[in-house]
Amino acid sequence: MVRTGNLGLVKQINKYTILNIVRDNKFISRASIAKVASLNKATVSSLVDELISEDYIIESGIGASTGGRRPLMLKFNHKAGSLIGVELGVNYVYTILTDFDANILWEEKHTFDPKTHQDKVINQIITMIKKAMVNAPKTTYGVSGIGIGVPGIVNEQGTIIFAPNLHWDNVSIIPKLKEHFPDVQITVDNEAKLAALGEKWFGAGKEYNNLVYVSAGVGIGAGIIINGQLYSGVEGLAGEIGHMTIEVNGLMCSCGNIGCWEMYASEKAIKKMLQEANNKNGSTLPTTVEDVSVEQLVDMVWNNDEQIKQIFTDVGKYLGVGLINIINTYNPEAIIIGNSIGLAKDWVLKPAKELMKERVLSKTSHYPNISIANLGKKSCVVGATSSILNEILNPLEIK
Ligand SMILES: [Zn+2]
Numbered sequence: 001m002v003r004t005g006n007l008g009l010v011k012q013i014n015k016y017t018i019l020n021i022v023r024d025n026k027f028i029s030r031a032s033i034a035k036v037a038s039l040n041k042a043t044v045s046s047l048v049d050e051l052i053s054e055d056y057i058i059e060s061g062i063g064a065s066t067g068g069r070r071p072l073m074l075k076f077n078h079k080a081g082s083l084i085g086v087e088l089g090v091n092y093v094y095t096i097l098t099d100f101d102a103n104i105l106w107e108e109k110h111t112f113d114p115k116t117h118q119d120k121v122i123n124q125i126i127t128m129i130k131k132a133m134v135n136a137p138k139t140t141y142g143v144s145g146i147g148i149g150v151p152g153i154v155n156e157q158g159t160i161i162f163a164p165n166l167h168w169d170n171v172s173i174i175p176k177l178k179e180h181f182p183d184v185q186i187t188v189d190n191e192a193k194l195a196a197l198g199e200k201w202f203g204a205g206k207e208y209n210n211l212v213y214v215s216a217g218v219g220i221g222a223g224i225i226i227n228g229q230l231y232s233g234v235e236g237l238a239g240e241i242g243h244m245t246i247e248v249n250g251l252m253c254s255c256g257n258i259g260c261w262e263m264y265a266s267e268k269a270i271k272k273m274l275q276e277a278n279n280k281n282g283s284t285l286p287t288t289v290e291d292v293s294v295e296q297l298v299d300m301v302w303n304n305d306e307q308i309k310q311i312f313t314d315v316g317k318y319l320g321v322g323l324i325n326i327i328n329t330y331n332p333e334a335i336i337i338g339n340s341i342g343l344a345k346d347w348v349l350k351p352a353k354e355l356m357k358e359r360v361l362s363k364t365s366h367y368p369n370i371s372i373a374n375l376g377k378k379s380c381v382v383g384a385t386s387s388i389l390n391e392i393l394n395p396l397e398i399k
Contacts, residue, residue: 012396014039015047020393022057022076029063029071048074055080055140076100081141081392084132085384086125086148087191090114090165090218093121095128096381097135097143100389102202104378106135118168125173126180144392145185147384148173149194151221155236158188164254165218187387191215191380192239193230195338195373196223197390198383203374204336211334212326213373214241216319216341220262223383224330242266246321264318267294267340273311294340301347312344316351323352324359327368338373345372 005013014037021036022028028036034044051057055077063073078101087094091114097106108131110124129146136143150173152163160171174186196213199205205213205225213223220242224231231238242262243255250259251272263269274292300308323335341348353370360367373379 009396011047014043015050016394016396018044018047019051019056019076022051022074023393027060027063027073027075029073031066031071033074078103079137079139081139081144082136083144083385083388084129084146085381086129086146087380087384088121088125088148088150088166089191090151093124093128094381095125095132096378096385097132098382098385100392102382102385105137106132107381108132114166118166118171122173122176126177129177129181143184145187145388146177146181147194147387148186148188149191149380149384150188151191153236153240154188154190156232158186160188161236185388185391187384187391189230189232189384189387190221190223190236190239192221193223193232194383194387195375195379196225196336196383197230197386198375198379198381199336199338199373200225200228201386201389202382203379204371205334208333208369210330210332211336211368212330212332213336213338213379214323214326215339215379216262216266216337217339218267220266220322222326226330241322241326244322244325246318246325261318261322265315265322265341269315269318270294270297270311270341273314277307277311294343298344298347301344309347312347313351315341315344316348317355319348320352320355320359323370324356324361327356328361331366332368333366334369334371336371336373338375338379342372342376 017037018033021033030044030048031041034041037044048057057074058077059072060075061073063071078099080100082105083098085096085098092109092111094109095107096104098104108128110128112121112124133143150160150163151165152168153161155161158174160168160173162169173188177186192213192215195215199213200211205211209228211225215221222239222241224239243253243257243260245257245259246261246264247259251263252258253260253263297308301312326335349370375382
């Protein structure tokens with residue numbers, strides 16, 4: 001498609017460029033905006049006035065003089081509206097209400113039996129959103145949107161195509177929510193993709209425009225950010241790197257493939273290794289492997305449990321194998337490891353990094369910064385609100 005533009009479009013581009021500059025700079029004067037944006041002062045002044053009248057920007061004190069009159073400083077009004085983020089897990093719904101700066105104003109988490117019918121789960125989501133709305137403060141824009149993260153593949157229309165761990169197939173959740181919230185913008189996306197966005201906007205990825213977020217929990221998913229924007233692929237499948245083959249004759253995966261990465265570097269892998277170690281004599285490991293959490297295992301490592309340490313080292317090495325493939329495919333500035341495996345921090349990161357240094361393709365090329373997610377268990381819900389904030393701040397994005 002050829003995209004053309006008129007003067008109105010140019011004005012809109014300039015306006016949202018200014019809004020993003022103000023948000024990025026915390027406090028900035030009109031003259032400084034003109035310099036950063038390479039626009040003339042009259043254009044900046046008129047667009048700033050428009051943004052002030054819309055309450056997206058507020059005047060905030062007097063800045064230092066650079067020769068003449070001391071300038072009026074501007075800042076992004078993070079209290080102009082509220083955002084709702086929902087994370088649908090395999091057995092829980094976690095909902096938050098935030099301002100435009102990811103400050104949490106209200107939150108609640110409900111667990112449910114994984115066998116619960118999808119209609120009941122969707123009703124639970126609706127109930128929690130209503131509760132969040134009741135708790136929303138009075139602001140210019142009220143609740144500006146609802147973002148929802150789900151553990152499955154989601155297409156461009158927000159339909160959940162396939163969520164294997166929820167056993168959901170082809171579920172259109174947006175029309176059901178629209179019956180209750182007709183005037184609010186609603187987006188649905190994969191949990192790892194939204195978590196990537198959350199870390200990019202408010203977490204460990206703030207400084208980077210090209211990053212891969214690896215959600216290593218029960219399985220492995222990823223969110224890929226290229227030039228500051230989430231990459232979804234043609235059908236929303238991009239990021240399903242947990243199912244790349246790393247062992248040709250390896251373990252059978254629930255996806256039907258053999259030797260998938262997530263069979264070796266996820267909670268599934270840890271539990272399998274635990275079971276094997278348990279079957280040997282003299283094990284110090286928990287007897288009921290199914291019930292043990294990664295948090296408990298991390299505690300055991302801190303108490304110098306050698307067997308668990310070995311398991312984390314092995315998982316870390318396999319994590320490294322997959323990360324090398326990511327580096328060779330995307331050449332990212334940063335890789336962020338989130339979800340439960342991230343809780344093991346250096347116990348998995350150290351062996352992963354050692355293996356990567358040995359095997360990475362070019363010793364001279366850019367080596368990405370590899371870190372643990374900053375937002376912890378909030379990466380996805382904060383990312384869900386960020387997806388709405390992105391639409392507010394970058395409505396002209398050419399998709
Ligand atoms: Zn698989």
